[in-house]
Amino acid sequence: MSTPLEANQVEAIQGYDAEKRYKYLVKEVVANREIWILTDEHGCVMLNTDYEDCVPVWPNKEFAESWATGEWEDCKAESISLNKWHSRWTHGLEDDELAVVIFPNQDEDGLVVYPDELDFELKQQARKQNQR
Structure with a gap:
């Protein structure tokens, strides 16, 4: 479970x-063991x-919620546990031929990666954290 971010951190x-947002997302998702949609x-x-x-x-609830404006203002931020992401979402997205857009914000699109690429990065980061 992540600690809420201060407004100045979010900005x-x-x-x-x-x-840099991709790197931040990978570290945060592994540290908090959840990813946000x-x-x-x-x-x-x-x-x-x-x-x-x-x-x-998105890596944190605050960023997902900040995207929920305009036509998406009725959307809700929802966390997915890292275990569920690895066990269900990666394969499900691949089966549906969907990509993942990493941490888009209002000013700039996020990087588009394939589910197996994100899965690999998350597992690499988890290995790094476990070695500490």
């Missing part, structure tokens, strides 16, 4: 470029790029 992290009455919110249908993910 500083929102200013990171897409690559947005849901509505139809299920998980999706984004579309020119080439991929994607599920956006």
Whole structure:
């Protein structure tokens, strides 16, 4: 379970470029053992790029909630345990031919990665943390 972030922390992290937000997400998700999505009455919110249908993910509740504006204001931030992500979501997204958009913010799109790439990065980070 993550500790709520202060407003100044949220603002500083929102200013990171897409690559730095990806690194931040991987560390936070492993440290807190949860990843955040947005849901509505139809299920998980999706984004579309020119080439991929994607599920956006965030490292903390505050960032997911900050995305829930405008047409998405009725969406709710929902956490998924890291274990459930590894055991169900990675394979489910692959089976549905969906990509993952990492930590988009209002100013910039996030990096688009394949579910197995994100899974690999999360497992690598977990190994690093366990070696400490």
